[in-house]
Amino acid sequence: MSTVTPTNNTVAPGGAASWVDDRLHASGGLSKLLKKVFPDHWSFMLGEVALYSFIILLLSGTYLTLWFKPSMTEVIYNGSYMPLKGIKMSEAYASTLNISFDVRAGLLMRQIHHWAALFFLAAMSVHLMRVFFTGAFRKPREMNWVIGTVLLTLGILEGFAGYSLPDDLLSGTGLRIAEGIMQAIPLVGTYLAMFLFGGEFPGNDFISRLYSVHILLIPGILLALVTVHLIMVFYQKHTQFPGAGRTESNVVGFRLYPIYMAKAGGFFFIVFGVTTLISALVAINPIWLYGPYTPSQVTAGSQPDWYMGWLDGAVRIMPNLETNILGHTISWNLLVPALVIPGIMFTSLGLYPWIEAFASGDKREHNLLDRPRNAPTRTALGVMAISFYLMLWFSGDNDIIATAFHLSINQITQTLRIAIFVVPPIAYKVTKHFCLGLQRKDRELLLHGYESGEVLRLPHGEFIEIHKPVSLEEKAVLMGKADIAPLPAAPAIDANGVENPAARKEKARTRLSAWFYADNVAAPSAQELAEAESHAVHGSSHEEISAH
Amino acid sequence: MALSRRHPAALFAVLFVALGTTGAAYAAVSTDTAPKASVASATQVDQGKQLFLEGCSSCHGVAAQGSSNGPSLIGVGAAAVDFQVGSGRMPLAGPNIQAVDKPPVYSEEEIAAMAAYVASLGAGPAIPSDEAVDTTNADVVLGGELFRTNCSQCHNVAGRGGALSNGRWAPNLMSSEPKEVVEAMITGPQNMPVFSDKTITPQEKKDIIRYIQELQKSNNPGGADLGRFGPVTEGVFIFLVGLGILIVISVWIGAKAR
Numbered sequence: 001m002s003t004v005t006p007t008n009n010t011v012a013p014g015g016a017a018s019w020v021d022d023r024l025h026a027s028g029g030l031s032k033l034l035k036k037v038f039p040d041h042w043s044f045m046l047g048e049v050a051l052y053s054f055i056i057l058l059l060s061g062t063y064l065t066l067w068f069k070p071s072m073t074e075v076i077y078n079g080s081y082m083p084l085k086g087i088k089m090s091e092a093y094a095s096t097l098n099i100s101f102d103v104r105a106g107l108l109m110r111q112i113h114h115w116a117a118l119f120f121l122a123a124m125s126v127h128l129m130r131v132f133f134t135g136a137f138r139k140p141r142e143m144n145w146v147i148g149t150v151l152l153t154l155g156i157l158e159g160f161a162g163y164s165l166p167d168d169l170l171s172g173t174g175l176r177i178a179e180g181i182m183q184a185i186p187l188v189g190t191y192l193a194m195f196l197f198g199g200e201f202p203g204n205d206f207i208s209r210l211y212s213v214h215i216l217l218i219p220g221i222l223l224a225l226v227t228v229h230l231i232m233v234f235y236q237k238h239t240q241f242p243g244a245g246r247t248e249s250n251v252v253g254f255r256l257y258p259i260y261m262a263k264a265g266g267f268f269f270i271v272f273g274v275t276t277l278i279s280a281l282v283a284i285n286p287i288w289l290y291g292p293y294t295p296s297q298v299t300a301g302s303q304p305d306w307y308m309g310w311l312d313g314a315v316r317i318m319p320n321l322e323t324n325i326l327g328h329t330i331s332w333n334l335l336v337p338a339l340v341i342p343g344i345m346f347t348s349l350g351l352y353p354w355i356e357a358f359a360s361g362d363k364r365e366h367n368l369l370d371r372p373r374n375a376p377t378r379t380a381l382g383v384m385a386i387s388f389y390l391m392l393w394f395s396g397d398n399d400i401i402a403t404a405f406h407l408s409i410n411q412i413t414q415t416l417r418i419a420i421f422v423v424p425p426i427a428y429k430v431t432k433h434f435c436l437g438l439q440r441k442d443r444e445l446l447l448h449g450y451e452s453g454e455v456l457r458l459p460h461g462e463f464i465e466i467h468k469p470v471s472l473e474e475k476a477v478l479m480g481k482a483d484i485a486p487l488p489a490a491p492a493i494d495a496n497g498v499e500n501p502a503a504r505k506e507k508a509r510t511r512l513s514a515w516f517y518a519d520n521v522a523a524p525s526a527q528e529l530a531e532a533e534s535h536a537v538h539g540s541s542h543e544e545i546s547a548h
Numbered sequence: 549m550a551l552s553r554r555h556p557a558a559l560f561a562v563l564f565v566a567l568g569t570t571g572a573a574y575a576a577v578s579t580d581t582a583p584k585a586s587v588a589s590a591t592q593v594d595q596g597k598q599l600f601l602e603g604c605s606s607c608h609g610v611a612a613q614g615s616s617n618g619p620s621l622i623g624v625g626a627a628a629v630d631f632q633v634g635s636g637r638m639p640l641a642g643p644n645i646q647a648v649d650k651p652p653v654y655s656e657e658e659i660a661a662m663a664a665y666v667a668s669l670g671a672g673p674a675i676p677s678d679e680a681v682d683t684t685n686a687d688v689v690l691g692g693e694l695f696r697t698n699c700s701q702c703h704n705v706a707g708r709g710g711a712l713s714n715g716r717w718a719p720n721l722m723s724s725e726p727k728e729v730v731e732a733m734i735t736g737p738q739n740m741p742v743f744s745d746k747t748i749t750p751q752e753k754k755d756i757i758r759y760i761q762e763l764q765k766s767n768n769p770g771g772a773d774l775g776r777f778g779p780v781t782e783g784v785f786i787f788l789v790g791l792g793i794l795i796v797i798s799v800w801i802g803a804k805a806r
Contacts, residue, residue, distance in 0.1 A: 042795070042802035049794050083692045083762055100769070111770055118786040119794075126791065169696065169705065170778070263801055274793055283770030284782050289706050289763075291696045299700040299778075300710025300718065306783025399711040400780045408645075408715030 034257035039240035043130045048264060049123035052271040053116045054226060060113040061215065067103050069095040070165065070211030072204045081288050089167075089292035092207045096166040096287055111279035117159050118284075119275060121307040124152050132352070132382050135370035136239045139363065142353040144232045149350040151225050154218055156307050161214040163285075163305050167207055170285070172293025173302045176201060177315070184334035202293070239369050242480020244473050248367045301400060310389050313396030314341050317417050358509065359516040360484045373442070374481045376435035377516045380428045387427035391420045432519075439521035442478050445470050446524050447532040469533075481523045487513040589664075596665025599658055603639055612669055617643075624735065625672020626663035631731035633659045637738075645715045646738050673734040680750060681726035683758040691759030694752055698743065706776035707763045712739055722764055726757045 021027045038044075071091040077084050079094070080101045099106035128148060131137055137145035160178070164171045179201045182193040198205035237251050246252045254260060290299065304312050314337030321332040348355070356378060357363075372379040394401065395416045402409040449467040456464050470478065490506040493499060524532070601610060607618030614620030621628070632638040633654055637647035652659070663675060696705060702718035704710045709720035716739050721729070730753055736742035748756070766773065774781040 040802055042798040045798040045801065046795075049791075049798075083688050083759065086689055087693065107770055115786065115790070118782065119790055122786050122791050123794075169700075267797075267801060270797055271794060274790065274797075278790055279771075281771045282785065283768050283773050285779070286706075286768070286770055286773070286776070289776070291692065291705070294697075297696045297700065299696070299705035300702055301704045301708070301778040301780070303779045305779045306786065309780070309783060397780045400777055402711035402715070403709055403717060403777075406715075406717070408713075409711045410714050 033234070034255070034261075036234065036237075036256045037251045037253050038238050038256060038260050039246075039251055039253035041241060043134075044238065045267060046123055046127040046130050048267055049271055050120055050127055051226065051230075052268045053120035053123055053275070054222065055268070056116040056272055056275055057113060057120060058219065058223075060109050060116060061219075063105075063109045064099060064113055065215060067095055067099050067106065068092070068165070068211075070208045072167070072202070072207050084288060084291065087292065090207065092165060092167040093287070093292045096168070100288060108276075108279055111282075111284050112275055113162075114284045115279045115282075116275050117162060118305060118307075119271075121152075121155050121159055124148075124155055125307075128152060129382065129386070133372040133379055134239070134241070135366065135375055135378065137353045138366040139353075139357065140236055140365050141232075141239075142357075144229060144236070145353050146350050147225050147229050147232070149346065151222065151229065153346055154222055154225075158214065158218040158222065159305055160308055161210050161218065163308075164210055165207060165214060166285075166287050167293050168287040169290035169293050169297055169299055170287075170302060172202065172295070173298055174304055174308075175206070176295070177312070181315075181334055181338040184331040185339065186330055186335070187328075202295070237367065239367055241369050241371070242477055244476035246368065246476070246480075248365065251367075301403075303396065303400070306393075309396035310392035311338060311342060311396075313392040313394065313398075313416075314338065316398060317392075317395040317413055317420065319417075356516070359487075359512045361487050361513065362484060368480060368482075370482075371477075371480070373435040373438040376432045376439070376520065379435050380432035383431040384424040384428040388420065388424045391416055391423055395420075436519060436521055439481075442481065443521055443524055446475065446478050447528060479523070483520060483522055484517050486510070486517040592661045592664045593668050595658075596661035596663070596668075599654070599662050600665055603654075604662070607640070612666065621666050621669065623670035623672045624666060626667040626675045627673040627731045628735040628737070629663040629666045630659060630675045631728060631735055631737055633662060635728060646717065649719065673731075676727055676730040676734075681730055681754070681757060683726065683754050683761065686751075686754040686758035688755070688758045688762055690752070691755030691757070692762075694748065694756050695759045698748065699756070702740075704776070704778075706773075707760055708776050721760055722766075724760065726761070729753075729757050729760060 069091045073091045074088050075091050075094050077087050077089055077094050077097060079085070079098050081097055084097065096110075099110055101107070131145065131148065160174070164175050164178075179193050179197065182196065183189040185192060193201070196206070196209070197203045198209075238253075240246050240251060240253070243252070291297070303309065315334060318333050318337040321336075323330045323332065370378075372382075395413070398409050398412045398416070401407060401412055449469040452466045452468045454466045456466055458464060469475075487506075487510050489510045490503045491500060492503045600608075600612065604618075604621075605612075607615060608621050609615045609618075612621040629638075632647070634652055634656075636650035636652045639653060640647055641650065654662070666672075667674065695707075699707075702710055702712065703721055704718075707721035710718050712718055718740070724732075731737075732740055733743040733748065733753060733756075734745070743753075745753075774785060
């Protein structure tokens with residue numbers, strides 16, 4: 001090695017850069033990365049909002065850890081917020097008051113942290129809707145969908161942990177409910193709650209335990225999963241909407257460097273700026289009004305943050321049912337709304353890509369997105385799920401709705417108990433109807449063009465409206481519709497006249513497939529398109545006119 | 549300089565003298581009407597009875613004994629009348645689940661007369677004196693503790709009101725007068741329990757009023773308070789305003805590339 005004469009055989013663009021590259025040999029991989037092409041659509045930036053909110057949360061959260069004391073030791077408040085001076089409270093609450101009133105920029109940082117948390121979960125939820133409604137979860141991206149589901153679940157838990165840390169009246173009320181939910185788990189519930197709280201509620205340990213979960217455990221997992229989530233987006237390439245020149249095997253857009261670097265970098269500062277602006281202008285969780293947590297106190301309008309509202313709502317509308325078996329109480333009133341329903345919701349969310357693939361029998365890779373109307377059953381299911389979620393959310397706000405609109409809280413609860421079963425199927429039907437209508441419109445546009453508004457009078461006196469073919473760009477979008485035929489029923493008897501044992505098993509699948517795809521409005525075939533084109537060339541046919 | 553010929557305090561001095569003179573003159577003229585509420589004269593009771601028979605007896609009965617439409621008023625005291633009629637809750641606008649506060653229908657004098665009449669029917673809580681609502685020596689910290697322990701479960705921790713069962717509600721306290729607060733505590737109007745002077749001492753009532761006054765100041769170190777309804781309005785805000793702004797910007801950034 002020592003005999004090799006040192007030579008500089010690379011043409012370095014800059015001294016420092018080449019010094020680094022000589023040691024890391026990263027330029028090859030980096031240039032590949034920087035040349036990566038990303039497609040452009042506003043809805044692709046919703047996930048970015050979630051990512052940037054997460055970064056803001058890490059930064060503002062670090063600032064808060066410098067002053068927050070996760071301890072339930074009782075102290076006497078002696079800070080500058082006069083109406084609480086001299087009151088006994090936990091050190092956690094006292095330090096949160098201290099951050100709010102005596103630490104420079106402390107209140108702004110607290111509000112940034114809290115608003116960013118609401119942003120994080122709101123952006124994740126809307127990003128999830130985008131991925132769902134466009135079918136971006138289909139092969140090969142099922143794994144990333146599952147990671148996303150886990151991120152959302154952990155994000156909700158992380159948010160709730162943060163909401164619980166200040167140890168104010170609202171935090172404690174939320175934790176009391178959380179403890180109740182834990183206790184509702186059959187057999188092990190009581191032990192679990194005792195174990196987590198270190199004895200009877202509230203105990204002296206829970207805040208410090210929750211703190212390490214909130215600042216270390218969950219953020220660590222979130223950070224790791226976000227990284228994997230992003231690497232997979234890079235590695236599998238981003239999906240794109242159908243359009244001119246876009247196929248399943250290319251990506252039309254701009255390179256990461258310089259366009260997306262600038263766009264994404266700029267967008268980060270916009271998200272940070274908007275979050276800071278909101279935090280500077282609008283108060284969030286004024287903990288000083290709530291006072292320290294005391295089990296003997298409660299306030300009207302005790303609600304969790306929005307992302308837990310649906311869970312609170314499920315508990316609020318659940319009828320009060322309990323069973324006593326051999327001296328052991330099973331609290332259906334908590335078990336069902338707080339554990340069974342969320343379990344079903346998140347499990348079916350995570351498994352959805354496989355459910356749909358099972359119904360379609362589709363094993364192809366999909367890099368082109370579906371327009372929501374072109375997957376009517378999926379879209380309708382999504383809207384149905386959203387309406388279900390909203391009903392639960394309204395249930396969680398029943399007292400605020402009652403106060404704001406002068407309604408009876410009992411009637412709201414009764415109405416929502418019915419609406420939770422009635423509204424989602426209606427939402428499903430209506431959405432599907434809309435999607436199929438839009439599909440028919442698209443088919444119409446492809447075959448007959450759009451209504452130009454020009455009216456022509458024929459020699460024999462008849463009036464017709466001239467239809468013009470859609471633009472090439474629009475045609476490419478419309479032609480991007482990929483029809484999936486329902487799976488054919490497996491023959492009940494095979495070629496030798498023997499009963500096919502698989503047929504019975506396949507029956508449910510065929511039925512599911514038909515439910516998903518049977519009423520789809522087929523895209524015009526090549527032959528239909530060719531015929532339509534010849535009509536257009538030869539002028540309007542009678543057939544076309546009578547269609548209107 | 550010509551502008552600074554007058555002493556800076558001259559304006560305040562003039563104002564002080566003017567207000568002092570007006571006040572003194574008013575006091576001299578109205579000395580005989582000032583302590584009217586404390587001693588109910590026979591004519592006042594008669595006037596109150598007349599007003600009662602005209603405006604209240606259809607529900608409360610001609611002898612205030614109550615009917616199927618309204619409770620007996622014997623022993624409810626002057627404070628109850630002053631609160632219910634003074635806040636416009638009575639006379640009832642219509643048969644409803646709960647009386648709504650609205651601009652009072654009767655004049656102060658008329659209310660005092662009706663209060664005197666009802667007080668003459670049986671012993672009950674009297675209208676609180678000015679001393680009873682004087683908060684100069686009240687303890688805001690203790691008031692906050694008492695408020696959170698006794699009031700916030702219905703009126704909300706910031707006094708913004710809340711829902712009760714079957715369409716009833718605990719009202720917003722942001723425009724409540726100290727006298728109304730004490731009257732409500734000692735008479736327990738609508739669905740509110742009575743907080744007698746044994747449960748919450750007169751001094752503690754002053755502390756609570758002091759804390760409510762603190763809440764009414766609506767000092768918001770954190771910015772706009774979104775109605776102080778708690779996390780629900782914050783959630784609505786983040787979707788409608790926060791995410792709304794960012795989606796508009798996303799569309800703008802996405803559109804620029806075409």
